[in-house]
Amino acid sequence: MSRSRxxxxxxxxxxxxxxxxQRGPVPWSAVTRGxxxxxxxxxxxxxxxxxxxxxxxxxxxxxxxxxxxxxxRRASVKRIGVPALGGALGLVAGTYAGQxxxxxxxxxxxxxxxxVAGSISxxxxxxxxxxxxxxVASAIGAGMPLPExxxxxxxxxxxxxxxxxxxxxxxxxPGSLAGDFxxxxxxxxxxxxxxxxxxxxxxVGGPEAMRRRAALTAALDHAQxxxxxxxxxxxxxxxxxxxxxxxxxxxxxxxxAATALAWAGEAVAERASEGPRRLAAAVRGNSHTGPLxxxxxxxxxxxxxxxxxxxxxxxxxxxxxxxxxxxxxxPRDRLxxxxxxxxxxxGLRVALCFGASSAVAQALHQGQWYGQHEHxxxxxxxxxxxxxxxxxxxxxxxxxxxxGTVLGAVVFxxxxxxxxxxxGLIALVALSGxxxxxxxxxxxxxxxxxxVLVLALVMVGGEPQASMGRIGETLLACAIVLITGHLPxxxxxxxxxxxxxxxxxxxxxxxxxxxxxxxxxxxxxxxxTPSDPGVTPADHRATRWTLRRExxxxxxxxxxxxxLAAHELPALARHTEGADEVADLLERLVDTTTACAVHLDxxxxxxxxxxxxxxxxxxxxxxxxxxxxxxxxxTRRVG
Numbered sequence: 001m002s003r004s005r006x007x008x009x010x011x012x013x014x015x016x017x018x019x020x021x022q023r024g025p026v027p028w029s030a031v032t033r034g035x036x037x038x039x040x041x042x043x044x045x046x047x048x049x050x051x052x053x054x055x056x057x058x059x060x061x062x063x064x065x066x067x068x069x070x071x072x073r074r075a076s077v078k079r080i081g082v083p084a085l086g087g088a089l090g091l092v093a094g095t096y097a098g099q100x101x102x103x104x105x106x107x108x109x110x111x112x113x114x115x116v117a118g119s120i121s122x123x124x125x126x127x128x129x130x131x132x133x134x135x136v137a138s139a140i141g142a143g144m145p146l147p148e149x150x151x152x153x154x155x156x157x158x159x160x161x162x163x164x165x166x167x168x169x170x171x172x173x174p175g176s177l178a179g180d181f182x183x184x185x186x187x188x189x190x191x192x193x194x195x196x197x198x199x200x201x202x203x204v205g206g207p208e209a210m211r212r213r214a215a216l217t218a219a220l221d222h223a224q225x226x227x228x229x230x231x232x233x234x235x236x237x238x239x240x241x242x243x244x245x246x247x248x249x250x251x252x253x254x255x256x257a258a259t260a261l262a263w264a265g266e267a268v269a270e271r272a273s274e275g276p277r278r279l280a281a282a283v284r285g286n287s288h289t290g291p292l293x294x295x296x297x298x299x300x301x302x303x304x305x306x307x308x309x310x311x312x313x314x315x316x317x318x319x320x321x322x323x324x325x326x327x328x329x330x331p332r333d334r335l336x337x338x339x340x341x342x343x344x345x346x347g348l349r350v351a352l353c354f355g356a357s358s359a360v361a362q363a364l365h366q367g368q369w370y371g372q373h374e375h376x377x378x379x380x381x382x383x384x385x386x387x388x389x390x391x392x393x394x395x396x397x398x399x400x401x402x403x404g405t406v407l408g409a410v411v412f413x414x415x416x417x418x419x420x421x422x423x424g425l426i427a428l429v430a431l432s433g434x435x436x437x438x439x440x441x442x443x444x445x446x447x448x449x450x451x452v453l454v455l456a457l458v459m460v461g462g463e464p465q466a467s468m469g470r471i472g473e474t475l476l477a478c479a480i481v482l483i484t485g486h487l488p489x490x491x492x493x494x495x496x497x498x499x500x501x502x503x504x505x506x507x508x509x510x511x512x513x514x515x516x517x518x519x520x521x522x523x524x525x526x527x528x529t530p531s532d533p534g535v536t537p538a539d540h541r542a543t544r545w546t547l548r549r550e551x552x553x554x555x556x557x558x559x560x561x562x563x564l565a566a567h568e569l570p571a572l573a574r575h576t577e578g579a580d581e582v583a584d585l586l587e588r589l590v591d592t593t594t595a596c597a598v599h600l601d602x603x604x605x606x607x608x609x610x611x612x613x614x615x616x617x618x619x620x621x622x623x624x625x626x627x628x629x630x631x632x633x634x635t636r637r638v639g
Contacts, residue, residue, distance in 0.1 A: 220255060576628070
């Protein structure tokens with residue numbers, strides 16, 4: 001088939017995204033945790049005669065299972081526990097609001113909750129999960145007919161999510177068989193960095209180099225998150241953890257050298273990647289590295305790679321800790337994200353959709369459209385997963401939600417006709433919990449599994465089979481979100497993308513400015529330069545690595561936001577046109593700055609080729625940046 005023919009048959013971006021699924025091995029550890037979470041909790045509650053609290057606990061365990069992603073045990077505390085606290089708060093607020101207010105006031109209150117939850121969702125992934133559970137739990141608390149008081153429901157909710165978290169912290173995983181049981185996720189994450197460096201070195205000079213460089217950024221972000229999770233003490237408290245921190249820090253100069261080689265575009269010898277691969281194996285096996293092959297030292301980047309390998313070998317033998325090179329976000333940073341352009345747009349959109357769906361649900365409920373079934377909360381709870389922009393493009397979410405709900409409802413109807421009650425339904429809940437970690441790879445599959453689980457919980461709670469009602473409410477929620485999602489909003493559309501781009505631009509320019517200052521520092525006898533006895537070149541390199549990590553991390557976040565926006569329907573996608581061009585230029589700027597830094601360490605100056613490339617990139621950024629409404633920071637003249 002010709003290229004023109006293939007282009008003609010290409011699917012539109014919004015439909016292609018809806019059909020795309022993640023791939024990878026089955027996460028058997030997460031599957032086991034899922035099977036042991038919601039089902040057993042519900043079984044115990046039924047046995048002791050507290051079925052309604054068991055239903056609440058099972059819902060919390062289900063939502064926690066969606067957040068149970070690969071990573072370290074420490075990181076899972078924040079990723080699972082913090083959203084659960086938000087859900088418990090929403091459950092209390094929704095319960096008392098539903099009991100004490102009428103339909104109109106309740107709708108206004110839920111709309112306000114949507115505004116708050118949407119705004120905080122702009123802060124980051126964990127905050128977004130908090131917003132999701134806050135909204136879902138507030139709708140459930142307001143609408144689910146339960147005999148218990150709000151505080152009892154909240155305790156059951158925390159217990160359900162807490163049980164899955166306990167399983168995550170206690171049960172072994174494949175990586176825990178090597179070395180310290182506590183740090184299997186951290187160990188795998190650090191090893192992944194070295195593997196990513198090796199793969200980038202293999203791809204240098206070829207068409208895959210830039211994709212491998214992006215994969216290296218993702219591996220570094222993942223390792224940084226795994227090691228920087230919540231802790232009781234400020235610093236690593238065990239020798240094994242300090243060793244992992246040192247091994248991560250030793251990977252940073254390797255990543256810098258590999259990025260400089262990719263920027264140069266000249267292929268390197270195959271043995272160059274052997275060293276990082278042996279380091280990766282040593283991390284996974286918690287062992288010594290053994291002899292490492294040294295690459296050629298014919299160019300600055302190759303010499304930097306050789307020096308980084310020698311330093312890593314020393315660290316692996318006697319590493320005693322290392323800086324993670326992170327700059328923690330302050331409360332002020334989080335407030336700025338929540339109340340900035342991205343937070344305002346996100347909050348208004350979520351408030352409008354959540355409020356509209358609550359109003360429609362209340363109208364149908366008061367008009368007895370539901371008959372004897374008190375589950376009007378399904379409509380706003382469904383809208384939550386459709387309106388959240390960071391969960392995927394709007395059209396993709398709507399298509400997958402509708403398809404997944406229909407499939408799940410049909411499958412459940414078949415099971416409900418033959419399974420004994422409640423034993424068979426409890427077993428179905430356990431099976432669904434086990435399938436969630438696999439189903440999260442595609443939104444339609446996740447929706448189907450969650451639909452089966454929720455319908456089973458409803459029947460165990462005493463309500464009749466409600467598959468058709470679930471389908472009808474989901475399709476109605478899809479229509480509401482599609483309409484409200486395309487309505488004009490105050491301010492400029494695409495605020496989330498622009499906010500991410502602005503953060504990436506600020507970080508890239510801060511990184512560039514630091515490297516330029518390093519280049520001038522030996523000639524300038526001012527405090528704060530390497531000529532100042534109080535600040536060593538190692539201190540400047542540590543600061544540089546922190547800035548480089550922040551530049552690449554914010555750039556990756558901007559790329560993700562741009563990709564999601566580009567897969568919206570044309571009416572929404574047009575608001576962020578040109579953002580990908582700016583991201584490309586920023587990425588090239590950061591790569592060139594990294595190559596400059598490596599050359600500077602080797603020769604004490606920035607080469608003319610680097611200066612020329614930096615000047616050209618800074619000039620190219622002005623036009624595209626202005627077209628997308630991005631105010632680029634100022635930097636002094638290069639060279």
